[in-house]
Amino acid sequence: MSPESTSALKPPARPIAFAAPLLGEEEFAASDAVLRSGWIASGPNVIALENELSAYFGGRPTRVLTSETAALEVALQLLGIGAGDEVLIGAQTFFSSGNMVEKVGARAVFVDVDLKSRNIDLADATRRLTPRTKAIIPTHYAGLACDMDALYAFAKQHKLRVIEDAALAVGSSWRGKAIGSFGDIALFSFHPNKNITTIEGGALVCNDVADAKRVEVLRFHGISRLPDQTRDVDFPGGKFNLPDVNAAIGRAQLKKLDHFSAHRRKLAHRYLSNLREVLSDDLLPHAGHAGDEAGHSWNLFAIRLPLDRMTFTRPQVMDAMKVRQVATSVSYESPHLTSLFRKQGWKAGDLPNTELIADTTLTLPLHAGLTESDVDYVCAALTDVLKEGGLQ
Numbered sequence: 469m470s471p472e473s474t475s476a477l478k479p480p481a482r483p484i485a486f487a488a489p490l491l492g493e494e495e496f497a498a499s500d501a502v503l504r505s506g507w508i509a510s511g512p513n514v515i516a517l518e519n520e521l522s523a524y525f526g527g528r529p530t531r532v533l534t535s536e537t538a539a540l541e542v543a544l545q546l547l548g549i550g551a552g553d554e555v556l557i558g559a560q561t562f563f564s565s566g567n568m569v570e571k572v573g574a575r576a577v578f579v580d581v582d583l584k585s586r587n588i589d590l591a592d593a594t595r596r597l598t599p600r601t602k603a604i605i606p607t608h609y610a611g612l613a614c615d616m617d618a619l620y621a622f623a624k625q626h627k628l629r630v631i632e633d634a635a636l637a638v639g640s641s642w643r644g645k646a647i648g649s650f651g652d653i654a655l656f657s658f659h660p661n662k663n664i665t666t667i668e669g670g671a672l673v674c675n676d677v678a679d680a681k682r683v684e685v686l687r688f689h690g691i692s693r694l695p696d697q698t699r700d701v702d703f704p705g706g707k708f709n710l711p712d713v714n715a716a717i718g719r720a721q722l723k724k725l726d727h728f729s730a731h732r733r734k735l736a737h738r739y740l741s742n743l744r745e746v747l748s749d750d751l752l753p754h755a756g757h758a759g760d761e762a763g764h765s766w767n768l769f770a771i772r773l774p775l776d777r778m779t780f781t782r783p784q785v786m787d788a789m790k791v792r793q794v795a796t797s798v799s800y801e802s803p804h805l806t807s808l809f810r811k812q813g814w815k816a817g818d819l820p821n822t823e824l825i826a827d828t829t830l831t832l833p834l835h836a837g838l839t840e841s842d843v844d845y846v847c848a849a850l851t852d853v854l855k856e857g858g859l860q
């Protein structure tokens with residue numbers, strides 16, 4: 469029997485994407501103007517975007533790059549992290565941080581997460597410290613800020629640098645202060661699935677201007693300019709400068725960020741109230757820190773499936789959602805169980821919470837272009853699929 473025939477759902481007019489950028493006339497006009505200006509590589513729009521982001525981040529020095537992954541590599545280089553060093557990484561994250569730690573020659577030490585918030589578990593981090601540990605890379609999962617007081621107390625106690633992976637936390641805050649406006653180094657992504665986009669792009673926020681100047685060198689071939697108007701290279705730097713077309717799009721997006729975040733929060737709370745009818749609280753995402761719910765920027769809405777009480781596997785759930793015109797995703801696989809890190813000895817059972825989440829999680833559509841009735845439809849489709857999948 470095909471799933472369509474069992475479904476009383478009225479399908480949406482268009483398939484519901486899992487994530488999508490929301491671009492408008494402002495972005496079209498901005499990119500058009502740059503294309504016509506004759507200066508399309510890094511130029512005045514990059515500088516303007518950096519200044520506008522810096523203002524958003526409380527005046528901290530901010531530099532943009534071609535991706536957050538590039539910013540991760542540059543941040544590790546900035547801190548001089550390499551062979552012989554270890555870096556703690558909150559394991560509920562995308563592959564980039566592990567990859568870049570590996571790429572600079574250091575060792576990625578994955579740390580388990582809290583089952584509900586999915587953010588780094590500092591008790592597990594403590595167990596994984598060694599004299600070689602130099603830095604910690606926590607991810608603000610789904611846009612929910614890590615406990616910043618506990619994180620920075622931990623870093624201070626153990627003399628670690630912090631590189632916040634804030635890819636999912638553009639627009640998030642902790643006790644009213646924007647993520648990126650305080651702390652050590654914070655990195656953001658402007659990939660199309662993130663809360664604002666430059667198509668591809670990312671930002672590095674730091675505390676001192678000398679570090680920001682060094683980032684400019686590291687992101688562009690390691691080149692510095694000499695007084696006699698020739699150039700020198702003192703490090704084999706990458707080529708990570710953001711084009712002005714992208715920066716102009718980012719400037720238009722940044723103006724919309726607060727509006728996007730408020731809309732995402734509204735949609736997320738609609739999901740939560742609808743899904744409380746079908747899923748127990750432990751399977752629903754963390755709703756935001758008590759009294760500080762507005763600090764959650766909701767890049768992702770990721771549930772866990774009660775697969776132990778169903779006949780369907782997750783791929784069957786995803787296929788059945790797709791039949792109902794709803795795209796879903798997995799955010800994320802366990803990074804320590806990739807072929808790359810299995811070769812270093814990581815194995816199933818090392819990070820129980822991360823693995824349980826990876827095995828059961830499902831990311832539902834959430835983006836600024838969705839409506840509350842889209843969310844209602846996704847919830848109805850999921851309810852339908854859970855029933856078809858044998859959930860008692």
Ligand SMILES: *Cc1c(COP(=O)(O)O)cnc(C)c1O
Nearest residue numbers: 535536537562564635657659670
């Ligand atoms: C998207 C993402 C990245 C990578 O960002 P890019 O800009 O695509 O390089 C890194 N970490 C997390 C948690 C992400 O979601």
